[in-house]
Amino acid sequence: MILPPVRLLRARPPRKQETTIMAGKPKLHYYNGRGRMEAIRWLLAAAGVEFEEIFLESAEDLDKLRNDGRLMFQQVPMVEIDGMELVQTRAILNYIASKHNLYGKDLKERALIDMYVEGMADLNEIIIMLLTYPPAEQVNQLALLKEKTTNRYFPAFEKVLKSHGQDYLVGNRLSRADIHLVELIYNLEEFDPSLTASFPLLKALKTRISNLPNVKKFLQPGSQRKPHEDMKTMDKAREIFRF
Structure with missing residues (x-):
């Protein structure tokens, strides 16, 4: 009995070990104060995302960006995240919320979330602008803030x-x-x-x-949550943004 020739199988070279590229922590570019970045800090913290902060210390730091x-519209906040340099606060917040399932389960829930958040933004704008007024005018602005609240x-x-x-406000789950x-x-x-x-x-x-747990941690002393704005912080902001 004649046996068929034996085929020699060439051993395949071992596969290269696949490596997973881990995205770095988001990097937040802003001054060391609340301003328009604080809502981004809150949202990242609530989502359990660690982040780094690169503080603008002078007008020259802003000029360099x-x-x-690196600043599409020449202004901050700017967040480096997932290979992007995102500006515009609402765009940044929308991206983070979508990525971490904090933006509702469908279009209707998202519409409600957007509506509620826009209302909050109107009120928050008064808070942001409050300390930009001279002390004599702050009394009136504070009265307006309380009345609208x-x-x-x-x-x-x-x-x-x-x-x-x-x-919760929408869909009986955190958003x-x-x-x-x-x-x-x-x-x-x-x-x-x-x-x-x-x-x-x-x-x-x-x-x-x-x-x-994530929010509780963010509310503890020593976290990246910024303290209440004071005149010293606002003077620094005026120096950086030249207003």
Whole structure:
């Protein structure tokens, strides 16, 4: 019996070990204060994302970012994330929220989240601008802030929570709307702790979100959360942004 010739199989070279490229931590470019970056810090922290901060110390630091072509619209905040250099606060927040499942489950939920967040942004704009006014005008701005808080914005969000009786603003699960609202509550209570006195559901939401492990960690002393803006911080911001 004649056996067929034996085919010699050439051994394949071993496969190169695949390496996973790990994305680095997001890098936040801004001055060492709250301003328009603080909401980004809150959202990243709530999502459990560690981040680095590169502080602008002078107007020249800002000029360098501009001259290097790193700021699409010549302004900060700017966040390096996933190979991008993102500017425009809302675009940055939208990306982070989408990436970390904090932006609702469908278009309707996203529309509600956007609507609520835009309302918060209107109120937050008054806070941001408050210390840019001369001291004599700050009294009037603070009165306006309190009036809009207690007569327009807080009643609206209290009504939302009451209407569905759920733990969160949208879809009964954590979203960026809850995180931004709790940040706003903390900021407003720094001006007047009594502002939430008539809004039990908002107070309960604040407690609920504050006890989430990632948020609780961010609220501890020594975290990357920035303190209440004061005149020294604002003077530094004026120096950097030349306003």
